[in-house]
Amino acid sequence: MPPSSLPALLLGRPLANEEHAGRKVGLATGVPTVGLGAFGSPAYGPESALLVLAPLGAVGLAVFAAVQGAVVLVLLLLWLTFRRALAAFPGNGGAYTIARDTLGPAGGLLAAAVLMLDYVLNVAVGISAGVAALVSAVPALAPYRLTLCLAVLALLTVINMRGALDAGRLFAVPVYGFLAAFAVVIAAGVGLALVGPPAAAPAPAPVADEAGGWTVVLLAYAVGCTAMTGIEAVGNSIDTFRDPAVRTARRALAMVVVVLAVFLVALAVLVPAFGIVAMPQTATDYRSVLAQLAAATIGQGALYFVCMGTLLCVLVLSAHTSFVGLPAFFRLVAADGWLPRPFAVLGRRLVLTVGVLFLAACAGALLILFAGVTDRLVPLFAAAALTVFLLIQLGMAVHDLRVRRRVARERAAARRGAAFNLAVDVAGGLATAIALVITIVAWFLAGVWIVLLVVPALMGLLVAVRRYYAAVDRALSSPAPLDLADLRPPVVLVPTEDLSRLSDRALTFALAISPDVIAVHLAALEGPGSEDKERSLRESWATDVEAPARAAGREPPRLVTLRTPYRHVYAPLLQLIDGLADRDPGRRIAVLTPEVVKQHWWQYPLHTLRARRMRAGLVAYGGSRVVVMSMPWYLDEPDPARAARETTPAPSPGIAPVA
Amino acid sequence: MPPSSLPALLLGRPLANEEHAGRKVGLATGVPTVGLGAFGSPAYGPESALLVLAPLGAVGLAVFAAVQGAVVLVLLLLWLTFRRALAAFPGNGGAYTIARDTLGPAGGLLAAAVLMLDYVLNVAVGISAGVAALVSAVPALAPYRLTLCLAVLALLTVINMRGALDAGRLFAVPVYGFLAAFAVVIAAGVGLALVGPPAAAPAPAPVADEAGGWTVVLLAYAVGCTAMTGIEAVGNSIDTFRDPAVRTARRALAMVVVVLAVFLVALAVLVPAFGIVAMPQTATDYRSVLAQLAAATIGQGALYFVCMGTLLCVLVLSAHTSFVGLPAFFRLVAADGWLPRPFAVLGRRLVLTVGVLFLAACAGALLILFAGVTDRLVPLFAAAALTVFLLIQLGMAVHDLRVRRRVARERAAARRGAAFNLAVDVAGGLATAIALVITIVAWFLAGVWIVLLVVPALMGLLVAVRRYYAAVDRALSSPAPLDLADLRPPVVLVPTEDLSRLSDRALTFALAISPDVIAVHLAALEGPGSEDKERSLRESWATDVEAPARAAGREPPRLVTLRTPYRHVYAPLLQLIDGLADRDPGRRIAVLTPEVVKQHWWQYPLHTLRARRMRAGLVAYGGSRVVVMSMPWYLDEPDPARAARETTPAPSPGIAPVA
CATH class of the missing domain: 3.40.50.620 (HUPs)
Structure with a gap:
């Protein structure tokens, strides 16, 4: 046993390099681990869209279905692009590797900076949304919102200092429970809707005019896109999968996207059918859209509490995807020389200790800064996540252009395939870009300026680190054999x-x-x-x-x-x-x-x-x-x-x- | 200039070894420095005695004069012993050196432990008495008593990190101001008393019976002896004096004793003459005996405030004697191997940095433990100081026995001188021992048990330190020349x-x-x-x-x-x-x-x-x-x-x- 027993108790015994293969996860354990971020998103994306659409009254419910449809369409476009990216860039790093290899060093740097922010925001949003759900269920906990957020963060940090495998196993139960519970909710909802439309609540009258109406629809689309955040995590975590890693990762991505799409489509159908109305989180009688849906379909029995309990777990644990992804990503960037080398040192549990601790510190700072309130964090998260999507789509567009040039002289099927892929990239990219611009413009003063400030600062820091290492390497490099001319003792x-x-x-x-x-x-x-x-x-x-x-x-x-x-x-x-x-x-x-x-x-x-x-x-x-x-x-x-x-x-x- | 500017600003430039002679003080600067502890004592010693005598009513005032007379007699006996000790043991360390050289290692150890406690208590009592005086003058400060104590302690620490010379110069003004102001008070009091006895306040009736009366007198004598605390500081600070150090130290001791004796005799005469009554410090209309005396003799004009202001300074600064004495004493004990060696390292300002900081920490702990209240600290201080006196007297008795044996065959005058010295030691020792026993018995539960606990613990620690160094020295000692049998390179x-x-x-x-x-x-x-x-x-x-x-x-x-x-x-x-x-x-x-x-x-x-x-x-x-x-x-x-x-x-x- 190691001499100090507190680390041993908290973190477990040290692990040898040979145990690294055993650290890798298969599909069944990997989907909960990399998919958590995505599975949590439907809890706040559709709700935010619905809240934006509130001024439209009953019309808003119809528009909501259309917005959800558009989001699902964008999701499918992203999937088509992402699944090819997994094969084309099997090295870890997702957006970073793609942007670096296709958009040049500046693109890679931008991707690196945005990804870091994205990971950190994912932790903050996941934890705050989970705690918000808990607080709305147990109002007595309201004064301790921030303390609860930080306590959950500390718990996640310790769990991740033990390493990814234990974490994946630990998280599989609530994730699969959550999926099963909401499958029942959706099935019951569809069944009820088919039997006969339930009595909808009286819809408020529309208050927005025609022009304002279009603005509202665009805003709803932009915030609705946050329902897709988290799917980029798969591309950044390929090497946590067991071999064949790319194939396992593609399967995991497909499962995550399908589950997400089904969820979003179901919401598009059931929310208008049951006349569910979104409430602001600060309302005293606040109940989330998912909570209202579950109550309307399966009543408030035992299953309702299973739904809410597993939802809470998934929201909080979705933060965990960042703990799997960011340290590995730090290591990749550190290996390229852009980040300090301690980020690449494997700790006693084969975990990238410095990266885990750094992520915890940054997320803690964000939670404190925004008092642990999800609403305020989501626009920042949307800006970062949409930028990541856009960079992947741009990068894959460049990649597909190259492929098309290469296959220009080959048979027609290959040419058509390349053209189709390129069209998917461009169409998806346009959809993402629109959502990104709306987000930046609409929520600039509400906090998105922080993203626009931090990303260039991070890029500058990365460049400075690389310059320093380059100077050290120049000073250290020794192309010539040993010079033993002077062997006088000192x-x-x-x-x-x-x-x-x-x-x-x-x-x-x-x-x-x-x-x-x-x-x-x-x-x-x-x-x-x-x-x-x-x-x-x-x-x-x-x-x-x-x-x-x-x-x-x-x-x-x-x-x-x-x-x-x-x-x-x-x-x-x-x-x-x-x-x-x-x-x-x-x-x-x-x-x-x-x-x-x-x-x-x-x-x-x-x-x-x-x-x-x-x-x-x-x-x-x-x-x-x-x-x-x-x-x-x-x-x-x-x-x-x-x-x-x-x-x-x-x-x-x-x-x-x-x- | 040194690179770091904060230490330079706080502590001044580093001093070279050659500047050490310039650090030494002459008589005019030395008397305020080593005499501060003694000059502050009449502010609490006689007052404590008067408070103990309160049950005797008007009789108490007459008894007070007798008790003061007894204390002055003991003071003169101590002086006769101490002045010979300065010549017989000119090395620094006073009681420690004397006890070590005459009573054996155990005696030296006991003296070392008691002296350390005495120094620390002197700081705590001086600061708390000064702050108590300030608080009784400005009642609004009462809630900040402990904070004020600690602030004064911090100030003294910084001053003493700069070194003794600056401190001596800084302190001369208030000390001489205090002596001059109270000389005026005493002269005015004696003049007034000769012109005609002032209207005394109606004395309360005696409440104690005959047996209780004797107990009260003994207690008054014991606490009255705290009026002499501080005179032992001279013997521990010989080497801060300029050469001829012993002669300068003896003169300083004589000045301190004479001033103290005059002060105590004056109080013995004037307090009964003006019918001054001591009040408990916790009384809301509390005024100290010295404040009452000053008000009665010179009125409450400008001179009154000079008296009170300089008294406050002297009380607070009396703590400073320990900052001069204890680090030097630590160095002496460390040189003998009983204390860790860092206590003997001279800092950038030729100050024994570790000793100063250690003293500040211990005094701070005592102030916090006793909430900065003088009354609770004085019995501990009396126990420590009286033990120090007794050890010096015992040591000098042993020394004088040896001298008498040596001069046994010489002429009669030398034999008579030696016999007289021995008699002085024994008589003084008996007087001190009685006061010490009364103090321990009467105030055992009130805190003196701490002294009886800390002293043996300190002695044990000193022995353990010495054993460790002895083990290291045994392992390191190399009596033989270099053994170069194996000079193979590694x-x-x-x-x-x-x-x-x-x-x-x-x-x-x-x-x-x-x-x-x-x-x-x-x-x-x-x-x-x-x-x-x-x-x-x-x-x-x-x-x-x-x-x-x-x-x-x-x-x-x-x-x-x-x-x-x-x-x-x-x-x-x-x-x-x-x-x-x-x-x-x-x-x-x-x-x-x-x-x-x-x-x-x-x-x-x-x-x-x-x-x-x-x-x-x-x-x-x-x-x-x-x-x-x-x-x-x-x-x-x-x-x-x-x-x-x-x-x-x-x-x-x-x-x-x-x-």
């Missing part, structure tokens, strides 16, 4: 307070690696009156150091005293190093400092920090001629083999040298 | 990720210090799919490393791949080290790790912590065969000479090597 400086086993070992080691050893005594480090120490050191030097060195046939180490009137531990050494470098610019300089290793917490206050400060100062300012050597000293000699065993969970046969 | 392990300038420099350095170089590649550190890196490294190894090494006539470095399935950075290296040690137990092993030096804050998130974690793991568990070498790498090459200049305030001519 001058070794040994800071020596007094003669002890510590200094004995240091001087012996120094003599073993170089004939040029200088022992450096920092005088006056102890403050006024430390001259005695210097004198006694100098007296024993001849007998205890110089004589044995000569007897061993070595040049005896020189003892040099440096005054340090301000009791500074490394400044005098830096000046000595500078002086040595002036005399012989190419010469390497090693500084050998003994280091008392603290093996217990109570040893820390018992030792001064001088050795640590000396090492830090020499490393920070010594320059690249200098090598700083630490000679550990222990009160209890440690056992390296035991320490190695304790840091890894089991005896690992693979650790033995293999070459 | 096996050098070079962790190598890929071939870069970083690895080039590391391999070159390794070949320069040893013919046995092993490059270690940690496979699978990046998680699954990092096999490509290993292959490309192995391919370029022969041409870029082995060939040039052979050309230079060196054994080419071996490339060893270690599997690290759990992506652990140092566990595989520890196992390799263990394996190498098994093959050749005596052989030294060096690990050379490149270290990218972060020169800007924004570089930290851009690099992984692997190099740091590897180094930390190797140092912690590698064992004493291992030397861990860090090869710094910079994006911008630093200038060591400039860095050295920037860390010290001025070009220091003394830094050049002197031997």
Whole structure:
């Protein structure tokens, strides 16, 4: 077992690389995991559209069906484009890979920035919508809305620090429960509608004029499109699927799209049939559209509570798709050099720890900023998600243009297929672009300006990171073989307070690696009156150091005293190093400092920090001629083999040298 | 100027060792500094005695004069003992040095523990008494009593981090103002009393019986003795005085004792003459005895407010004596090995930084524990201070016994002198012991049990610290000359990720210090799919490393791949080290790790912590065969000479090597 038990308890045992294949998911577990974002969307997309259409009164219900139809049409267009994208760009990253490979580096950068925002907003929207549903069911929880949001976020973070597989299994039950429950609702609704239309509530009179009417329809279409958010997650998570990954991913995408389309069509039919009216979330007697539909079709029995409970789970857990996707996406972008490298480091549970924590922090900030209210977050989410869709469609259009050029001389069927694909991309792209423009214009002041601000800032940051790594790589790259012209051993400086086993070992080691050893005594480090120490050191030097060195046939180490009137531990050494470098610019300089290793917490206050400060100062300012050597000293000699065993969970046969 | 400006602003420029003599104070500045604790005592000692005597009514006022007389007598006995102690034990430390040298190590330990508590309590009592005076003058501040206490403590801490000289100068004005103001009060009081006794307030009838009366008198004597607390500070601060230190210290002690004695005698005469009655501090119309006396003698004009203002300053600043004394005392005890060594490190302003901060923390804790109320702190302070007095008197008695034995054969005058000194010690010691026993018994439950608990605990801690250092010293001590039997260079392990300038420099350095170089590649550190890196490294190894090494006539470095399935950075290296040690137990092993030096804050998130974690793991568990070498790498090459200049305030001519 690892030494620290809190991480072990929270996160489980460390996982070996070999266990990575076992981390991958099949179709049955993968659909709940990558589809959660999409399955949650019908809870707020249609409701938002219905709310926008409210001024149209009874006419609005008919228009709602048309808007839902349009959204489903766009969804099918997106599907046709996306499923080809999975095959054409099987590497992870979805929109990012596509945009990078087809629209050039700027397109890739834009896609990366927008995707990051999209992931973060997905977490915030999912959690806030779930908590909003819970709060509308249990009004007593209303004052704790934000606290509940943050608690759910913390729970999701811990779950995802354990890794994707456990999470997928954990989430399958509520997702399949949700799908089954609403299948019953829809079937019952269709049955009731066929038997005879139920008594609809008296519809309010229309209040909007003709021109306003068209504006309202366009707005309804734009917010209605948020019902599709989440389907892009599949393209970003291909490598969480078991082989054959692309085929599994395409199947998962198809299942997600079909379920979503059925859901949206059913809503288009049943909402007008039952005369369901959307209410603003802040209303005191608020009940969501899905809740009203379930109550109208199956009554408020046990099944109703199953519906609402699983809906709540799905909404909250839809945030989880981002926890699967964003860290993997960070890793991909970090591998391209646009993001800091710690984002690509696999943690103890094969999880990209930094990415998970970063996502949690950003989502937490958004939740706090928008007080955990879904309504305010949805326009931002729509802007980000629609941009992602558009980038995929544009990218695939470019890709399909290339394909058409390649197949120009082939048979007619291939040409027609390519032309059809291109038409799908363009038509879908136009539909997405319209929704995006409406969203940006209509909700600019309500928060979409944040998206327009954050995306360029993120792009700038990505460019800056890449430039930094490029500078580092240029400075580090070594095309030539080793240059071994100067293999003189270094001058070794040994800071020596007094003669002890510590200094004995240091001087012996120094003599073993170089004939040029200088022992450096920092005088006056102890403050006024430390001259005695210097004198006694100098007296024993001849007998205890110089004589044995000569007897061993070595040049005896020189003892040099440096005054340090301000009791500074490394400044005098830096000046000595500078002086040595002036005399012989190419010469390497090693500084050998003994280091008392603290093996217990109570040893820390018992030792001064001088050795640590000396090492830090020499490393920070010594320059690249200098090598700083630490000679550990222990009160209890440690056992390296035991320490190695304790840091890894089991005896690992693979650790033995293999070459 | 030093790089960080906040410490510079708060604390002033760093001071060189040579400036230490200039830090010392003469008589005029020294008396306010070491005498503050004593000068503040008459504000609470006589008042406490008067309060205890209240049940005796008018009789109490006469008894008060007698009790004050007794206290002054004890004070003079203490003086006769203390002034000889200054000459006999001129080293700093007062009671500690005396007890250690005369009563044995246990006595020294007891003195050390009690003195620490005494210093801390002096700070807490001084600050709380000053704030109490302020609060009784401005009742609106009453709710902020504790906050005010802690604010004053913080202010004192900052002042004392700047060093003693500035503090002494700063404090001289209020102290001399206080002495002058109360000289006027006493002169006016004596004049008024001689002209004709003023109309005394009607004294309440006595309420205590005969037996209770004696108890009350004894209690009054015990609390009255707190009027002498603070005079022990002189003996602990000899080395803050300018040479001749002992003579200056004796003069300062004489001045402090004379001022204190005059003050106490004046109170003994004037309080009964003016019929002043003590009130409990919690009374709403509370006015202190000194305030009543000043009002009765000089009226409530401008001089009255000078009296009260300077009294407030002196009470608060009396806490300052501890800030001068305790860190110096810590250093003395740390030099004897009983306290952790950081207590002996001189800070940038030649101040014992750790000691000052520790004192501030303990005093803060006491103030919070006792809610900043003086009454509750005084019995603890009395117990600690009286124990210190008693230890000095016992120690001097032992010393004087030794002197008497030495002069037994000399002339009669010397023998008589020695006998007289011994008698003074014993008489004073008896008087102190009686007061101490009364204090412990009477106020045991009111808090003195804390003293009886903390002192043995502190003694245990001191012993444990000394044992630890003794164990370290035994392990480190090296009586023999260097043993250079085995001067084989070490096996050098070079962790190598890929071939870069970083690895080039590391391999070159390794070949320069040893013919046995092993490059270690940690496979699978990046998680699954990092096999490509290993292959490309192995391919370029022969041409870029082995060939040039052979050309230079060196054994080419071996490339060893270690599997690290759990992506652990140092566990595989520890196992390799263990394996190498098994093959050749005596052989030294060096690990050379490149270290990218972060020169800007924004570089930290851009690099992984692997190099740091590897180094930390190797140092912690590698064992004493291992030397861990860090090869710094910079994006911008630093200038060591400039860095050295920037860390010290001025070009220091003394830094050049002197031997």
